[in-house]
Amino acid sequence: MIRLQGIRKAFGRTTALDGLELDVREGEFFCLLGPSGAGKTTTLKTVAGLEQPDSGTVELDGRDMAGVEPYDRGVAMCFESYALYPHRSAYDNLASPLRSPRHRLPAAEARDRVGAIAELLGIRALLDRPVGQLSNGQRQRVALGRVLVRPARAFLLDEPLSHLDAKLRQQMRAELKAIGAVQHTTTLYVTHDSVEALALGDRIGVIRDGRIVQTGTREEIWYRPCDTEVARAFGRPRINLLPGAVAADGCFRSADGKVELPIGAAASPGTEVLIGVRPRDLALGEGPGHELTGTVYVTEVLGRSVEVTVRLGEQHVSLVAPRADTAGLRPDDPVRLTVRPENLLLFEADRPERPGRRIGQ
C-alpha cells in the first residue's frame, strides 16, 4: 500500500509536485499517466526515498517513511534510463539485489532465481554479455528483471516498456500482469501511453502539472473523464468535442446552429460548453438515439473498420464504423449519424488557465 499526501517538491523555481495525493491499494496495479514533465518520475522517486518532498507525507504499508533510507523502504524501482551498472554483465546486474545485504540469497538460489527471471523476460542468452553490448530493448528488460528478481513491498516501474519495439512491447504488456511477482505485489506503473494505462491498470491516475487530476478504474476514466484534457488523452481517434452553448430550451446548440442535441445534465442557458462524443459511439445510418446530418469529408481505412470524418456545419467529427457500413461513401455524400444519449459528455468550455470540467453526473 502506498499513500502520498499533500506532496510538494520544487527544484529551484520549477514546481515538480504541487500537493500530490495518491492512494495505491495493497496488491493493486496502479498506472500513473501523464505527459512528460508532469511529475511522474519525481513521484516514483519520492516514494522510493530518492527525493525528499518539501512537504507532505509518504506512507508505505501504513508506516510513515519520513527519514527512512531508500534501502530500508523495501521497494524496487525500474528507472526509465535503465540505470544498469555499465561495468558489469547482464547477469551481475540481475543478481545485484540478491547479493546486497538486505536481499541476500545463497549463491545457488540466486542463480536459479536470476535464471527464471531471465527466461521470463527472454534474455537468457544475453546473461554473459556486458550491458554495454545490449540494445536498448534488451537493457530495458534487464532493468525490469532487476526489479522482479527480488521480493518487494512495492514495484515502481518508470516507463519500463517504452524502448521495446512495437511487437515486443505488446507481448510484454500482455505478459507483465501475468507474472506472479507482479500479481501479488503493489505496483505503481508510470507511463505516457494511454493504451498501456488502459490495458494494464487496475486503476489509473492521471497526473498533470504535479497534481493528480483524476483517479479511477479504466471504465471511470473512459466514460466519466473529469475534464476535456483527460477525455482527449484516452482513445484514438480522439474524442470529438463540439463547441457551442446551452440554448434557452436546455438543448446544446453549436455556434453555427447546425448541431442541436438534447442534454440530460443541468446547465444554465447561455453557458459556453463543449459536447463530447467518442468516435466509436457515433454510428452511421438509422438507429436508436439522437440523429445528426452532415456530409462526408474524408474516409480512411483502418483495416477492419473505417474512420470517417464528417462535416457538421463548420465542425468536423470523426467516427469509426465497420467497413460494411461505409461501402460506397464518397466525399460530399450526405450522411446521417446517430448517437445514444448516454454516450454524450458535456464539458465547460476550455479556458486558458485550465481545461473545461465535465458537467453532470
Place this chain on the structure above:
Amino acid sequence: MKTRKRLLGWLADAALILYFVFALFPIAWMVILSLKPTNELFSTYFSFSPTLDGYRTVLGDSEGIPFVRFFVNSLVVSVGAVVLSLVVGLPAAYASARWRFKGSENLMFTLLSFRFAPELTVIIPLFVLYQKLGLFDTYVGMIWVLQLVTLPLIVWIMRSYFADLTPELEQAALLDGYTRKQAFFKVALPLVKPGIAAVSLLAFIFAWNNFVFPLILTSNEAQTVTVGALSFLGGDRPKYNLTAAAALVSVVPPLLLALTIQRYLVRGLSFGAVKS
C-alpha cells in the same frame, strides 16, 4: 595543385621536425652532458669520449651525496602524497559532486586557491611551524605539505568525473538494498577508475617535480631528487655531468608510470565526452 599540396606537406613536416629539434634539444644536451667524463666538462676544444662514469658516481653514492636515498625519498614522499590525497580527496570529490551543502562552493574554491597561490607566499611561516612541530625534514612533513599540490588537483578533477556519472546508478544500488557507502564503493568508484589512474599520474608528477617545498622544508633526511640533483653543483667545481645524470635518472619513474597506465590515460582523458 598536386605539387602545391605536396609542397605544403613538406613544409608542414619541416616545421614539425624543427619543433621537435627545438623541444628535444635540451634533453639531447642533457643526455650528452651526462655521458661526458668530468675532465672534458670545461674543455674548449671538441672532444667527446662517452662514459657511464657519471651515472656510476651518481648511483654509487660517491662524492658524499646520497643520491639513491634522495631518489627513495622522492618515491616515498610522492606516492605517499598521492595515496593520502586519494583517500581524503575521492570522498570529498564525490560529496561535492553529489550534494550542495552550506558553504560547499566556498570550500571547493578555497581548495582550488591552494593551487594558484604561489608556494613561496606560505613557505616562511611553514618553515617556522615545521621547525617547531618537528616536521622539518621528515616524510610526514613532506607528505603533508604536498597535499597543497596533490589534493586540489585530485578533488577538482575527480569531482567532474563523479558529476558526469548519472546519480541514478547509485540510486539503483540503494534500491537494490545497498547502503550509501556500498553504493559509493561498488558502483561509483569502479566507474571512475580511468579518472583515478589519470589524475593519480598527474598528481604524482606534480609532487615529484615539486622543488620549493623540499628546498626549504628538508635538509638531508627527507630531501628529494629535485633538490638533491643540485647538490652536484656545489663544491669547488660544478659537476654538470653528474647533475645531468641525476636529472635523467629522476625522470624514469614518472615516465615508467605514464607508460604503464597509458591505456587508462587515453580513456581517462576522453571519459565523459561520449555518452553511450
